[in-house]
Amino acid sequence: MEMGDVIIIGSGVAALQLATMLSHDKNVKILTKSHIKNANSYLAQGGIAAAIGDHDDTKKHLADTLQAGRFHNNEESVREILNEAPALISDFYEIFDKDQHGHLLLGQEGAHSVNRIVHSGGDATGKHIIEHLISKLTDNIEVEENIFAYELMIDHKQQRCVGVKAKDQSGITRYFYGDCIILATGGCGQLYPITSNAPTVTGDGIAMAYLAGAEIADMEFIQFHPTLLFKDGEAKGLISEAVRGEGAILVTGDGVPIMEGIHPLKDLAPRHVVSQTIYNYIENGHEVYLDIRSIKNFGKRFPFITANCEKNGIDLSEGKIPVVPGSHFLMGGIKTDIIGRTSIHGLFAIGEVACTGLHGANRLASNSLLEGLYQGKKLSQWINANFKKHPVPNIPEPCPSLSANNVSLPDVQVLKEMMMKRVGIVRSKELLEEQKHWLDQFHLHDVTHLDAYSIQDITRIFMYITASLITEAALCRTESRGGHFRSDFPFEDDQNWYKKIIIQKHKGEVAIKYEQIEAALVN
Structure with a gap:
């Protein structure tokens, strides 16, 4: 039994922001399944959106966020987070790129009406933020790497989450107890064969929360990033939307611009529009490229992308980068309030694993790092003000003789291919x-006693559970909105679908309910 005041599962921007802002009298443990830097946040090339420009204001940022989210957003959450954005930016001022006068450089990305994206190191914003936060870790924070959290422990007498089970690399189960248990495990990009996500992002936190009985919302809304570098049949990394913000356009192998006449913003249209357009061209036998010839000093502006292209044999002197869309971001997740409180007492979720309503049906570019910083800061303030010790729970230790259920799962690659084919862009x-x-044939909702399974098998089980949540929600929503496109219901249905789909495991059964949301309107 290992005790802590606050147990944080994950090591992205939300997790580290939270840890570094908790008062130093708190005993904090960070559990991460790989290395502390092996997270989506570290890979983030895009920046952070904030209305800090001379010709910008929060109302414009709000309007862009709601428009991209197809008005499925929680407008109150959007307003609160965007109002806080300038202050969050100022906390990290020293690491952001500036002009010769010391003013922050502001870039533009898809669906933004003005330049409002701050970057660090050109296209290495996530890397620099994570390294900055790691440098602020204090002695009260213990980081355990290469430990796989797999089951939330619920004390039914106290009616709260009291800890988490985790396996180390030798397969030994360890118990971590805490007064606040925080999931910051990211999304589920690895459920698809082509993704920008880190290899560790397999939906673990969502599956754990679901199995514990937490409410899961908006799982049908998966954002496919339009431009992943594609070489030799594989995705080789992300090509930031900032490249199109600087003037690159999408073309066929013959140089035909593909976004002409598709959307008023052309290549800077919302991501679901661009991804669907590229997907249609690829399905019809075309290759799609980013034409970067209009961008001066591309190597200086995008050093990370340049190095990645060169590493993968792309000759940038030709001015074309081969791209495909791939899974990028989950708008849904564990249903929380704005600071991360879930439907289970003592359990919190922050970052991409959480669904606050900020992103609606489609995330506006560069709002995700912003959300992570916001939730980490606000949850730390809440814990600092409201923390209290609880009685040590009486949870039985795992039984060494317990054997795994006879669960037969196909190879993970089969799941990925099936998800892309049946629950992908179209x-x-x-x-x-x-x-x-x-x-359904695998009966994974009925899986119990995960203690006896290997880390690899639990990961597969979690991927299948998360895939089933996405599939169930996508089947329920009989319209197209944001990241969810149904060819049999190709239009938005505002009359019937201003509501969230919430899935919860209740008394061993899958329960689905609908929560009406107010139509988000810009005031």
Whole structure:
């Protein structure tokens, strides 16, 4: 039994922001399944959006966020987070790129109406923020790497989450107890064969929370980033939207611009529009490229992307980068309030694993690091003001003789291919029902006693559970909105679908309910 005041599972920007802002009298443990830097936040090339420019204000940022989110957002959450954005930026002022006069450089990305994106190191914003936060870790914070959290412990007498089970690399189960348990495990990009996500991002936190009985919301809304570097049949990394913000355009192999006439913003249209357009061209046998010839000093402006292209044999002197869309961001996740409180007492979720309503049906570029910084800061303030010790729970230790259930799962690559084919960029009732039937045969919602499984097998189980949540929600939503596109219901249905789909495991059964949301309007 290992005790702590605050247990944080994950090591991205939200997790580290929280840890560094908790009062130093708190005993904090950070558990991460890999290395502390092996997270989506570290890979983030894009920057942080904030209305700090001379010709910008929060109302414009709000309007862009709601428009990109197709008005599925929680407007109160959006206003609160965006109002806080300038102050959050100022906390990290020294690491952001500036002009010769010391003014922050502001870039533009898709669906933003003005330049409002701050960057660090050109296209290495996430890396620099994570390294800055790591440098601020204090002695009261203990980081354990290469430890895999797999089961939330619920004390039914206290009616609260009291800890988490985790396996070390030798497969030994360890118990971590705390008064505040925080999931900051990221999304689920690895459920698809082509993704910008780190290899560790497999939906663990969502599956754990679901199995513990927490409410899960908006799982149908998956953002596919339009431009992943594509070489030799594989994704080789992200090509930031900032490249299109600087003037690059999407073209076919013959040089035909593909976004002409598709959307008023052309290549800077919302991501779901651009991804669907590229997908359609690829399905019709075309290769798609980013034409970067209009960007001067590309190597200086985008050093990380340049190095990655060169490493993968892309000759940038030709001015074309081969791209495909891939899974990038989950707008849904564990249903929380704005600071991360879930439907289970003592359990919190922050960052991409949480669904606060900021992103709606489609995340506006560079709002995600912002959300992580906001939640980390506000949750730390709440814990500092409201923390109290609870009685040590009486949870039985795992039984060494427990054996694993006979769960037979296909290879993970099969799951990824099936998810892309049936629950990918373009969906339909027929494809979704095929996927649901295929997933249901494994009866993974009934899996219990994970102690006896290996880390690899638990990871596979979590991926299948998370895939089933996405499939179920996508089947329920009979319209197209944001990151969810149904070819059989290709239009938004405002009359019937201003509501969230919430899935919860209740008394061993899958329960689905609908929560009405107010239509988000810009005032």
